[in-house]
Amino acid sequence: MTADSMIATILRQAPADRRASITAWRQLSDILAQRGNQLGDDDIRRSLHALAVLRPRVPEAVRRDCARAIARHGRFAPLVALYANDVPAVSAIMLREVRLAEADWLALLPATSAMARSVLAGRRDLPQGVARALASLGSASVALPQPASAAVEEPAATGQATLEPVADNGPSQISELVRRIDKYQSTRGQPAAPRPPRAAFLFETGPDGVIHWVDGVTRGAVIGLSIAEAAFGGEPGADGVAAGAFRQRAEIINARMLLEGTAAEAGEWRFSALPWFDPATGQFRGYRASARRPQRNETPYGRTATEDSGDSIRQLIHELRSPLNAISGFAQIISGQMFGPVSHGYRAMADAIVADAASVQAIIDDLETAARSDAAPPADSAEEIVDIGAIVTQIERDLAGLLADQRVELSISRVGGPFLGLASDANVRRMVGRLLTALVDVSEPEATLVGQLVTESRHDDMLQLRVVRPAAIRFATAADLLDPGFSPEGEAPGAAVLSLGFSLRLVDSLARAVGGRLDIGHNALTLHLPSATSKAEAGLEAQQGE
Template sequence: MIATILRHAPADRRASIAVWRQLTDILAQRGNQLSDDDIRRSFHALSVLRPQVPENIRRDCASAVAGHGRFAPLVAFYANDVPAVSAAMLGRARLSDADWAALLPATGAMARSILAGRSDLSEAVRRALVSLGAGSVALPQPEVASEAAPPPIADEVVTAAPAGTGPSQISELVRRIDKYQSTRSQPSMQPSSASPEPRAPRAAFLFETGPDGVINWIDGIMRGAAIGLSIAEAAYGDEPGTDGVAAGAFRHRAEIINARMVLAGTPAESGEWRFSALPWFDPATGQFRGYRGSARRPRGNEIPYGRPASLDSVDPGDSIRQLIHELRSPLNAISGFSQIISSQMFGPVSGAYRAMADTIIADSASVESIIDDLDTATRIEPTASIAPATGEITDIAMVMAHVESDLAPLLSEQHIDLSISRVGGPFLARSDDANSRRMIGRLLTALVDVSETGAVLVGQLVVEPEHDDMLQLRIVRPVAIRFATATDLLDPGFSPDGEAPGAAILSLGFSLRLVDSLARSAGGRLDIGHNALTLHLPSANPSGNVELDVKLGE
């Protein structure tokens, strides 16, 4: 049958599509029964036809055969197509553990990320994914709109992280920041006598990459330290990866000599390496197949003075800050293009598109604020309690007025009233204006998010004569958290009844921890009492000049 299909070359695009469908169907159903020569000829034909077959046709074919296909070479062929086609196949393909183990090293990072989002793979396959460097959270899979009605089987394609089944990427980032802060604030533990002795640092290893530059074979160190890293792209800063020398040589298929590589992992493998590699080509076809090389530890004269030779001395918060940077970059691009559309810089734009652009700009500003909070959380020392070196003094009453004005749309949307009375005065604090706004704004926003519709959020801004070293902003607990313990309120996973939908982005626990960290960096603190939450800020009022004048706010 294969010989019959391939007897004549397809005459036009329609014939190419027909041959593509036929070969895909035969390989999916009878691939394990075909001869090696028929399999080889079929895949050669598919490789030749792929540029002539539209992406949506390839995607539909992948969706149609993924559920019942058991032929691993066909799954591997589709897995190395564009992301939309790869996702359609890998989202539902069913293979044995042995087939997955043989297929995974030949897949790219995107394909492995798609597989990492599946919940039906065996533990052995998941361990293989981890060893190859697949992320613990799958990347979002592409959403493709089809002109024709999709086949019934397409509705069953598994997508990564469905709503309600796991934390969002930002929630996962919050969890990582919280873990980082908690471990940084704890004293280092001395290893017990029962702990195994650390392995001696490795001095050299061999490796091999595929044609995409991703390391897929290693000998001499643990696989997880290097498998999945790419020599085709330069890594950012001290993140695991290689330098620009290797990336440039890879583009020209040139020899790589003493390029820099950084690995993460156990002390035995982590740190800087120097590697050299040669490209290799298929003897039969001349096709580029990747690089083969060796790596060694750098000599003393190859490391600049003062640079750590190991990643152990690198701040673990750097990786989180790099992730925040990667979130911020596309967000700025989206916001910038939306502003171009909204302002009609390149010509007239319809009202509907301008309205959509304005919505995107507003949403981008909200996400930017969240990213700023995440960035701040990684930079604050959890035990810091030092007044600002600048000695800046801020009028907290004015800050409160600005925050109340900023919160007016949110309060109106959720039908919540905010009533903060002023007791005493003046309300001068030793804190800079930006951090004061962030502390008070984040505290009030978090409490508004957990307040019931129609509720009144009541509080006081107080200066007490007997405690004039501190200003106090007291907010009565909303009903939803009236009886919650302090431990619950500081838990990023805590979700009180009545919590507003927007509160799930940055949890109440994360927000309260951020406020407390900012307050302590200014010499204050956040107290969680039985009836109220109290933000303390160091007072800058002249001693003895505190007036007891009650000013009622709206």
């Protein structure tokens, strides 16, 4: 099949869902990357238009993977331009590695953003004509704007172009892009000049509140953060005091800021800032600030922010339980018609609320277990002999509704037996239930989740629940699967609130608490639990031998 006929076939099939959109994106990108220079203008125009329409429906991670693949072998300038005008995380991957002819680069540059040109400015392998063209666009197109005070103090500071993030793409993407570019330049043999650890630093924001200049700490730790919006949940950024003052263009005094990075810069800071305005027009230009480490009396009870993170989670869980129990209790009253007759519609709504509250309660229990296991190693629980085979059978029945909704089949065979384990009944139910639920959530519709419950030898001190990896995580690394934030592409819309990575870490933590473990194999995930059968049989044989 020729390239143009393949494109016509792809464009005739309107993508019905996200998975089809991802497939069409990959196919069109691959065809244009390999054969774009051989296609007619009409096919090129239709393909690029289709990619532009598909882009909002294709996850960023997929677009990053495609950019990485195309950058290695693609030579088609219009496709490179499409990717170069994507979000910074996608654009940077493409522009760091792609190879084009000088004429193609010169045609591409006018259509690129300042961020894209900043990435290109860091490359040392571009043709001389391209480097001259970048220079001719002006330093403002590839350099961070320096504040007036800094320009006076350091008139010809380094002579090395710095990079200009684009504020429109959000603080988190800017900070991540700057960190990646810094890392890339360091691998090119141009490490930034080392700075001694300092207890203070200076920074400046633009009128949008995004920090674009810093002195005293690594740029990647601060550049791209915003003081215009409050950061929550331990994320890097400023607190609500700074955000409120920013909206009023007021002075900021001793606001709180959290940073990530090396030991010298990570953690809590206090900063004060003054707004500054253009002397000629009176236009607001941003804030100039100085930051310092907090004094001992400014940290509650003299503790660091990290010391009480587990206590904070447990306090939050405690505060969630009370309203949740109240909501569930009132719903049960309505469902049971305890205060008088209730219509069928209201009873159905109450039943749904009770079911949803139970699901949220299970999530809260998992979060509490994770917080407790992170705070201290779990104490050994009293040994209890449980029938793991019966528990697995019960969980298979409990998952019938989820399996029907996801259109997934679950098939767990038994090899050997009996399946008696040394653990508490509640912990085994949580481990097995969380493991199977998480894997069902990432299974494709019409797929079969295959597993085995195994006791391979009567002398083996472990019994095993092996589950074959679903297609969505077939090639994921063990590090990814145990990352609390990991959720694979193609995850079912009805997937659990907790991510796959969090669920697997929880299962592994619970298993290790009773002397077992969760193994991440190439083809399967295997839950090992202590066997009571082997110990009982070994003791019986010892008595018979005597």
